[in-house]
Amino acid sequence: MLYQAYQFQDDLIAPLRDLARRLQVFSATAFWGPAGDMARHFSAALEMISRFEITHERPDFAISSIMIGNRDVPITVETVLDMPFGKLLRFAADVDTPRPRILVVAPLSGHFATLLRGTVQTLLRDHDVYITDWANARDVPLSAGRFGIDDYMDYVIRFLEEIGPGGHVLAVCQPCVQVLAAVAVMSEERHPATPRTMTLMAGPIDPRESPTEVNELAVSKSLAWFENSLISGVPWRYSGRGRRVYPGFLQLVAFMAMNMQRHQDAHRKLYDHLAKGETVEAGKIKSFYDEYFAVLDLTEEFYLETIDRVFQKAELATGTFTHHGRKVDPGQIRNTALLTVEGGRDDICALGQTSAAHDLCRSLRPHLKRHHLQANVGHYGVFNGRRWEGEIYPVVRNMILAME
Structure with a gap:
């Protein structure tokens, strides 16, 4: 109810x-x-x-052009692959020179992929960018079946196949686990579309390292508690009627509760700007919250499996992670260069949680591994904003360029 x-x-x-x-x-x-x-x-x-x-419709990416060199290049958003639980989108730039192809794997954690608009805009300067556009579970009919962690990995692999051999992959936050596991599976199978580089940004590869409030909440309750307290059926007015989901509005409330004073202050400033007729300043705050208050629902199985397998059991870090019953071994990754990125002030995915991937990818030679610690940025600043554009992105770009 x-x-x-x-x-x-x-x-x-x-x-x-x-x-x-x-x-x-x-x-x-x-x-x-x-x-x-x-x-x-x-x-x-x-x-x-x-x-x-709170809205439940994906906002527009609103990327119509990008500066490439000294030219303003038109951008067209294309649907490359349309599947029940997500689409593969391409930001096609009107350029003649082939550019490195990169798949941005967006989090499936209550917000739409448009939360990575700034990430995509920066990457478009030098890359042919694709992104996972996850569906709102309340709009997916029950006839489409289930969607859990294994299915998420299947989608990542299918998207990489569609992009083709020689691509690159960048995961932001929660999907770092599934992307690392997917690349391990592809590497073991010697899949031709195995990416050349894998960038993992602020993701819980080993959530036992420096646990944050988010990590502690995930392990403080039983899986039954999460199921009984947070899972609900989709109302009958929507296409996914009857599907059991973790509602996006609950995730939004949880995120806001972590920094409630900051959100209250932001809305006071918004009122003051509006009352003073300061439309530019008010517009910046409104744009952020238009995006922040656009939420999507997660399927019951994906949410509970994430709590159970990623946070409570830390399966990837402990060597017990499986894909459709088959054990996943990151040690099979031998040719995909690894870059991990962490924020020094990240209160969602703390220091050491993402860099744990280096120990798991034990077969990679030293020159194929790199870790970047960005001081003085929180979780959001790792993939958006001034530090991302000026200090983190050059590291990502250089890693990709080195493997082209």
């Missing part, structure tokens, strides 16, 4: 949001005057009410 209760509450609030939007239009031309101080405060309050909403 958890999802139904949330949906009922959202349905009750929806008319209030709609009224606020209508009044906001009226307030712009009300008797206070279009530039009046009272009008701006009233309009700001109405906008804050209208924004009290």
Whole structure:
């Protein structure tokens, strides 16, 4: 009944949001005057009410062009492969010179792949970029079957096959485990599409290292508790009706609770900017929260398997990880160069959790391994923002270039 209760509450609030939007239009031309101080405060309050909403639709990537060299190059987003639980998208640049092909594996952790918009924009300067566009589980019919960790790996392998031999892969956060395991499987099978490089960024390869609040929560409760407390059925109005999911709104609440004061301060600043007519400053905050409040649901099996296999049992780090019943051995990776990236102030995936991949990839020669520790960045800063663009990305680019 958890999802139904949330949906009922959202349905009750929806008319209030709609009224606020209508009044906001009226307030712009009300008797206070279009530039009046009272009008701006009233309009700001109405906008804050209208924004009290969680959306479940993927925002647009909004990448129409990118500067390559001194030329503004048009970008077209293409669907290369469309599968029930996710699509493979390509950001096709209008250039004649072939560029290294890289698959960005986005997290399946409550937000859409558009959260990596900044990551993609930076990579597009020098690469032919593809990304995993995971589906919202509430929109996937039950007839499509289950989707667990093994299925996630199948998708990664299938996407790499579609990109073809000689590609590269970059995983952000949660999928670092599945990507490392998928590359190990491909390496053991001598798969022609095994990537040349594998970049793992801020992912829980060994969550037992310097456990964070997120790690401790995952091991503090039994798997039954997570199933009974956090899993709910999709309401009948959606295509995935009856599918049991971990709702994205719960993940959003959990993330916000970790830094509630920061989010409260951000919304106070938003109100102040709106009330003062500072549209540029307000727009930056609104853009971030438009993305942050767009959530997707995870299938029950994927969420519970992640809690069980990745966090509670740390199967990859302990050598017990399997793929469809077959043991996965990262020691089979011999030709895929490994780069791990960690943030010095990451409070979600702490120091040592991602670099643990180096010990697991024991067959890689030293010149095929590199670790980058970025000081003074948190989790989000590892793959987005000034430090990512100016200090982390050059390391990623050079690793790829060296293996081309």
